[in-house]
Structure formats: structure tokens, C-alpha cells
Amino acid sequence: MEETxxxxxxxxxxxxxxxxxxxxxxxxxxxGPKPEPQIVEHRIDVEINDWVKDWxxxxxKAKEGSTSTSQTxxxxxxKVPHLLRETKDFNKIFEPRVISIGPYHHGKxxxxxxETIKRLFAEKxxxxxxxxxxxxxxxxxxxxxxxxxxxxxxxxxxxxxxTLARMMLLDGxxxxxxxxxxxxxxxxxxxxxxxxxxxxxxxxxxxxxxxxLENQLPFRVLQLIFETPPKIESMENDIKEFVKDRIRWLxxxxxxxxxxxxxxxxxxxxxxSALLVGDKQQRQADEEHGNWRMKISSCFGRxxxxxxxxxxxxxxxxxxxxxxxxxxxLKAAGIYCKPxxxxxxxxxxxxxxxFYGYLKLPSLxxxxxxxxxxxxxxxxxxxPGAPQDYKVTSLLRFLDSLIDHPDxxxxxxxxxxxxxxxxxxxxxxxxFNEINDGLLYLDVYKGVKDDIQKHYDKRVNTWIxxxxxxHFSSPWTIIASIAAVFIILLTGVQTYxxxxxxxxxxxxxxxxxxxx
Numbered sequence: 001m002e003e004t005x006x007x008x009x010x011x012x013x014x015x016x017x018x019x020x021x022x023x024x025x026x027x028x029x030x031x032g033p034k035p036e037p038q039i040v041e042h043r044i045d046v047e048i049n050d051w052v053k054d055w056x057x058x059x060x061k062a063k064e065g066s067t068s069t070s071q072t073x074x075x076x077x078x079k080v081p082h083l084l085r086e087t088k089d090f091n092k093i094f095e096p097r098v099i100s101i102g103p104y105h106h107g108k109x110x111x112x113x114x115e116t117i118k119r120l121f122a123e124k125x126x127x128x129x130x131x132x133x134x135x136x137x138x139x140x141x142x143x144x145x146x147x148x149x150x151x152x153x154x155x156x157x158x159x160x161x162x163t164l165a166r167m168m169l170l171d172g173x174x175x176x177x178x179x180x181x182x183x184x185x186x187x188x189x190x191x192x193x194x195x196x197x198x199x200x201x202x203x204x205x206x207x208x209x210x211x212x213l214e215n216q217l218p219f220r221v222l223q224l225i226f227e228t229p230p231k232i233e234s235m236e237n238d239i240k241e242f243v244k245d246r247i248r249w250l251x252x253x254x255x256x257x258x259x260x261x262x263x264x265x266x267x268x269x270x271x272x273s274a275l276l277v278g279d280k281q282q283r284q285a286d287e288e289h290g291n292w293r294m295k296i297s298s299c300f301g302r303x304x305x306x307x308x309x310x311x312x313x314x315x316x317x318x319x320x321x322x323x324x325x326x327x328x329x330l331k332a333a334g335i336y337c338k339p340x341x342x343x344x345x346x347x348x349x350x351x352x353x354x355f356y357g358y359l360k361l362p363s364l365x366x367x368x369x370x371x372x373x374x375x376x377x378x379x380x381x382x383x384p385g386a387p388q389d390y391k392v393t394s395l396l397r398f399l400d401s402l403i404d405h406p407d408x409x410x411x412x413x414x415x416x417x418x419x420x421x422x423x424x425x426x427x428x429x430x431x432f433n434e435i436n437d438g439l440l441y442l443d444v445y446k447g448v449k450d451d452i453q454k455h456y457d458k459r460v461n462t463w464i465x466x467x468x469x470x471h472f473s474s475p476w477t478i479i480a481s482i483a484a485v486f487i488i489l490l491t492g493v494q495t496y497x498x499x500x501x502x503x504x505x506x507x508x509x510x511x512x513x514x515x516x
Contacts, residue, residue, distance in 0.1 A: 074146045075265035077216045079104060079155075081382045084375070088434060093372045094379070096215050098205040101171045103155045103164070104214040114206070117197055122173035125180070131228055133169075139224045140172075141165040150218045172217055172225045175267075176235065178206060179242045186245070207246065208369050213376045213383075216266035243270045268380055271373075275345045276391055326404035327411045330359065333456050337415045339363045346391050348398065350448050352455045359452065361399075361412075367421040371431050378439065394444035400436040401449075403429050 080094050087093060099114040100106050126133050140147070144161045147168060156164060182203075198206065209215050226235035264270045327337065334356035340347040344362065351358045364370075377392045403409060406425035412418040413425070420428050 074150050074218050074220055075269075076383070076385050077102070077150050077213075077218065077266060078383045079152055079214055080379045083382065084379050087375065093375045094212060094214060096209040096212060098202055099174075099209055099215075101175065101210065101215040102217055103151055103159060103167065106167060114198075114202065118170045118174045120197055121177040122170050125173045125177035128180075129226075129232055130230055131225075136173075136225055136228045137165060137169055139228050140168050140221065143220070143224060144168075147218065147221065168217070168221050169225070172221050175210065175217060176222060176226060176239075178210075179238055182207070182242060182245070183238055208372065211246065211268050211271050211373060211376060213268060213379045216268055219264045219266050219269075239267075240270065240274075243267060244274050246271060247274050265385070268376060269386075272377055272380065272387075272392060275377075277344060325401075327402050327408040328405070330402070330452070330456075331411065335359055335452065335455060337361055337412060337417055339415065339417050345395055346444075348395070348445055348448055350451045350455075352451065357452070357455045359448075361417050362395075363417050363419070365419040365421060366428050366431065371435065374435055378435070389444065391444055393439060396432065396435050397439060398445045398449075400432045403432045405429060 080090075084090075084094075096105055096111060098111065100108060100111045105111065122133075125131075126136065141161065144165050147164065148156050159167065222239070223236075226232040264273070330337075335350075335358070336356065337359050338361075340349070340360045340362050342362075345364075347360070347362050349360045351360070374392065374396060378396065380386050381390050381393050403412070406429050409418060409420065409425040409428045413420055418428065422428060
């Protein structure tokens, strides 16, 4: 455009003579109305060099570029945000050590051994499902432009369309066949050859690394593969079952989870959905149970804070500062922890009674892979296009506010909220502190914290709870307290009978005599 090639600056100036009078006035004029001052406009033409022209053009196209990106039908899979790249042990947490999926870590030397196995998995998957590799490849190649838009262009620019399509085919077939192999192994019908292709320790690593942020495939690529005729009808359900099996070790025995994500971005997004949704039937039963308890509790002056969380966080701004620091302080104030009734990670609530309260938290197993899983979920929530509720990040920040010392972990273990598979409470406390190091304060559970603070600020409740905790927290303290009360009573009785006894009439006469 000609307007962007030349900048025209219109400068209006008032010419003034010395003394501040305009030059258009007659200096001898002393009477009559004064004419309006004339404004003289000067046009200054400024030439722009080529660099400035390019910059102006890029600014003009910025909105167009952002619009086209937001309208991309396929979700993006960015790299780990720079805010997390200074994380301690970054390579162990975010980068694969056995297998690469997608372009970000493709071709690294230490991943080559399993890279050669992908062809075997792809051949078995396509043969078992009677699919033509040419048809699958054509399906992916027809959508290769959308595939490119999913990844950072710096990672895909070094691959032409043909190479990138082959990568998507091999990686996608490997992921799908690995899922089917795990299903067969679960049903004790493992296919021939799988045991010799991947060793058990490699399978464990592969299962974990399929949920790294930088190791994701667009779910649409997986769909292009298993929907190529003849379509594999059960494959999408098998994928969801695989994801749910992945988190069953994380949740207590008997817990169930569901996935309510119709168009997932990738496997990591499915994992997040399974962790946050939990068991629908159990959640409905818990809500009915909670409603019944609220009706009963209201008759006795109790309050259930689970349903009041949102209103408390929006309507009450008096408790901006959190004075409690960890589980031990809450316990001393009469606030005890209990495991939630559902497997949903967001199932956090607080119930306040007369002089004690219950904080309900989701139960978790903590092992070597927990840190990596939570870090990658946090990284995913920080990426463009991810859900903006930051539920996993907020959960970790909330738990970190409660865990400050190994004794806090010990207390949560005793209540069957944390299941420590690391063997050291110090290590668990360190993991939560490291995950939350440097994270922004995005707190979904502010309402719960405010309710805890209200209870914590009631000093009478705190004193009574402290007395109960000091004197009735164990069988020995109960026995000691009862013995002390019994001794006090005996001392009082002994003192009473030690006073010389006088008849009532004699006592009254002595009293009257002394008064006169």
C-alpha cells in the first residue's frame, strides 16, 4: 500500500512575532474585533528505508496470522514453555530416553535402538487389521499441511512433506500397536514376537514417555490411521482404556475414572481428562450423600463448604492472607484430613463443625514417574490452546501449601491420602516443592482456603481443639488425663473430710455469736 510506503507528518504551527503577537494582525489596529489567527500547515515528506517497510508490513499481517492460527482445525503441540526450561533435571522430566514420537526428538542417537523397532510394530498393526500402507500414507500426506501447523516450525522445517508423512505413519502405527499389545498382555493373550521386540523395562519407559508433552502426536493423525478402511471400530475405546489404565496405579485400589473429551488434542490431554473427571457414578453418589449431610448438618449448626467454594471465593475477600502453613498446624487447630470419596483430582472440600473440621483431599500414589507426569501436565496447561482452568497446576500449588515437612507427608500417609512408593517422606516433600517452584499463583481452590482460614481464625475452636489434641490424641494421653482428673477429685474429697465436723446447730450458733 502507498500509505505504508510513505509517512506524511502534518504539522500545524502558529507563526508568531516577537512579543507573542501573530504576524497577520495589524499592529496599528486598536479597535474592532480581532480576526482569527491563521494556521499555516507544513507538509514534511519522510522517506522510509526497506527495513522499516518490512517491519510495518509484518505488523499489519500480525492480526491476520493470529486469526489463521486460531482457526487451525488441529490443536497445536508446542515445546515445553521457556518458563520451565530452567527446571532441575529438565532432560529426565521432559525429554524421552527410549523412544521419540513426533519431530522434536526424532533422530537422536540414544533413541536409535527403539527407532528400528517402529517398522516391525507398523507392519504388525497394518497386517493384523488388513490395512493398506499406501492408503494410510495417502491419508496422512493429504493432511500434511495441518500436521505441520501442529508443531513448532523450527522442528518441522528440516523435513519435507514426504519425510514428515513417513514419520507420522511409523510413529502413529507404533503407538496404536503398543496400545493393542498392552491390551493383549492385560488379557493374557499377548501376541507372538512382542516379548522379544521390547523388553519389560523398555515397555515401562515407553508407556511413560508416550505422555511427555514433546512426545505427542496429534490425535487426528491416529484417527487418520485407524479410520482408514477397513476402519477399526474399537480402536478409539482401546486408546481411552489404555489412558485410564495408565492412571490406575496413581489412584487407590477400586477407583474408576472416565474421559469426557470428545475431540482430544493428544494422549496427554486424554490423561488430564481422566485425572480430573474421575468416576461419574461415584461422584453423583457423593453429591447426593453431601446434600443429605448438609440437610442434617444444618439442624445442628454445622456447615459443609464444598458447595460454597465458588461463592466464598467471589464474595468474600476478607481472608486474603493465609496464616496456616502446613498439615501439622491444621491438625493442631482441629482440622483433620480425610480422603475424598471419588478418584477425581479436583475433589477437594472442607467441612466445618463446632470445634473441628475435615479437609477432604484426593488420594495419590507417588513414585518415580509422578514428578515427570505432573510437570508435563503443568507444561501442557501453560501452552496456547490448552484448557484455561489450570486445575492440575492449582491442585499442586494447594498440596504444596500443605506439605512443608516430611511430617506432613507422614500425616497424609496415615490418612491414606498419599501412598509413598519412594520409601522416603523427605523425597515426597521435595518433589512437591520442586514442582511448584516458580509456578504462577493461579488458585482454583481459593474458596476452600478461605473457609479453612475462617475456621482457623475462631480462637475458641482452636483452643478446644488444641486441648483435645494435647490430652486425648492417644490412649496414653487419655488414660493420663482421666488419672489426673481422678486424683484431683480424690484430693478434693480428702480435703473435705479432713475438716473437723460440727453439727449444723452448733455451727449456726457459733456463727451468730461471732457476728455479734
